[in-house]
Amino acid sequence: MTVLTVKTLRALVCGVGLVLGLVACGSDKSELELTEITKRLGQRAMKDKAAVAASQQAVLQVSRADIEAIPAPVLRVRIEGTGAMSTLAEVDRQGAYSTYMTGDGIALLFRGGVLVGTRGLGVDLMGLSSPGLPAAIKAGESTRAYRYLDGDEKLATMEMSCLVSSSAHGPITVLDRSYGVTQVKEWCQGEALDGKKLAFENFYWVESATGRVRQSRQFISEKFGRAEIEVLSPR
Numbered sequence: 001m002t003v004l005t006v007k008t009l010r011a012l013v014c015g016v017g018l019v020l021g022l023v024a025c026g027s028d029k030s031e032l033e034l035t036e037i038t039k040r041l042g043q044r045a046m047k048d049k050a051a052v053a054a055s056q057q058a059v060l061q062v063s064r065a066d067i068e069a070i071p072a073p074v075l076r077v078r079i080e081g082t083g084a085m086s087t088l089a090e091v092d093r094q095g096a097y098s099t100y101m102t103g104d105g106i107a108l109l110f111r112g113g114v115l116v117g118t119r120g121l122g123v124d125l126m127g128l129s130s131p132g133l134p135a136a137i138k139a140g141e142s143t144r145a146y147r148y149l150d151g152d153e154k155l156a157t158m159e160m161s162c163l164v165s166s167s168a169h170g171p172i173t174v175l176d177r178s179y180g181v182t183q184v185k186e187w188c189q190g191e192a193l194d195g196k197k198l199a200f201e202n203f204y205w206v207e208s209a210t211g212r213v214r215q216s217r218q219f220i221s222e223k224f225g226r227a228e229i230e231v232l233s234p235r
Contacts, residue, residue, distance in 0.1 A: 059076055059085040059086060059087055060085070062076065062087060062175070062232070063175075064175055064176050064177075067175065067232045067233055070089060070233075072089045072090045072091070072233075073089070073090040073098075073100075073231070073233040073235060074087055074088065074089050074090070074232045074233050075087065075088045075090075075100050075108070075229055075230065075231060075232065076175075076229075076230045076232050077108065077227050077228065077229050077230075078227070078228040079121075079220070079224050079225070079227055079228075080217075080224065080225035080226045080227070080228065081220075081223060081224035081225040082224065086102045086106070087102070087232070088100035088101055088102050088106075088107075088108060089101065091107075096111050096112045096132075097109070097110070097111050097116075098110050104120075105120055106118075106119070106120035106121060107119040107120055108227070108229075111132070112132050112133060112213075113133065113204065113206075113212065113213025113216065114128070114130065114132070114133055114204075114213070114218070115128070115216075115218040115220070115227060115229070116128040116130075118220060121220070121224060122223075123148070123221055123223045123224065124148070124149070124221075125146060125147070125148065125220050125221055126147045126148055126149060126155060127147040127155075128144060128145065128146055128147070129144070129145040129147075130142055130143070130144040130145070133184065133204060133206075133213070134211075136162070136164045136186070137164055137166050137184060139164070140163065140164055140165065141161070141162060141163055141164055142162045142164055142186070143159060143160070143161055143162070144159070144160045144162055144188060145157050145158070145159050145160075146158040146159075146160065146219075146221075148193065148221065150193070156193050158190065158191070158192060158193050158198075159190055159191075160188040160189065160190035160198070161188065161189060161190055162186045162187060162188040162189075162202075163186070163187045163188075164184065164185070164186050165184070165185050166182050166183065166184045166185075166206075167182070167183050167185075168182065168183075169181050169182055169183040169205065172205055172214065172215055174214060174215060174230050174231065174232065175230070175232050177234060179205075179207050179209075179214050180207070180208045180209065181205040181206055181207055181208060181214060181215075182205075182206050182208055183203065183204070183205055183206075184203070184204040184205075184206055185201060185202070185203055186201065186202040186203075186204075187199070187201050188200055188201070188202065188219070192222055198222070200219045200225075200226070201217075202216070202217060202218050202219055202226070203216060203217045204216045204218075212231070213231070214230075214231050215229065215230050215231065216228075216229045217229070
């Protein structure tokens with residue numbers, strides 16, 4: 001298992017100007033590792049409009065040269081519910097599982113390109129149970145179990161039934177590079193935690209040559225909506 005210290009991560013993210021509007025790139029407890037910092041994540045709902053605007057401006061200025069200077073895969077993410085944008089560097093990978101983190105400790109967790117958890121947003125997706133994307137495409141349907149902490153700090157589960165389809169798609173461009181992709185759509189419906197009906201769509205643009213999810217829109221929660229995700233690193 002490879003885990004970068006917060007000091008190293010900040011050098012990666014802050015050193016080339018990939019800064020979320022809320023990130024402080026000054027002094028920090030540099031010896032804390034990912035497993036320590038995630039325990040200390042605060043309520044970071046990213047509501048401040050000025051900070052959101054600053055984050056968008058900084059992230060949109062990221063160049064291909066910036067990305068190639070970072071010795072780790074990098075994502076660009078926009079949260080639909082707030083409009084906040086950030087870049088995240090990969091700090092851990094174990095098989096199909098990977099963890100990406102911003103310079104201020106907000107983390108997104110993936111399995112095979114599917115978003116399965118968040119930490120540091122305030123209302124977090126604690127976990128997601130679902131078949132892998134290839135299996136869901138083959139079956140044409142899937143069941144997803146989203147888990148959140150309730151008011152009593154206990155896990156509450158929201159189950160969604162999804163129809164899955166794939167179709168041909170023209171090339172997409174991510175940070176000046178073009179990729180041939182197939183578009184995968186998940187249309188999910190079920191009951192929210194409060195018992196009300198809920199429906200949403202997830203989209204994945206899967207690179208034809210590698211099977212990698214190159215771009216996606218994936219549901220986090222009712223509060224935040226979907227995360228719009230782009231894989232900026234070519235590798």
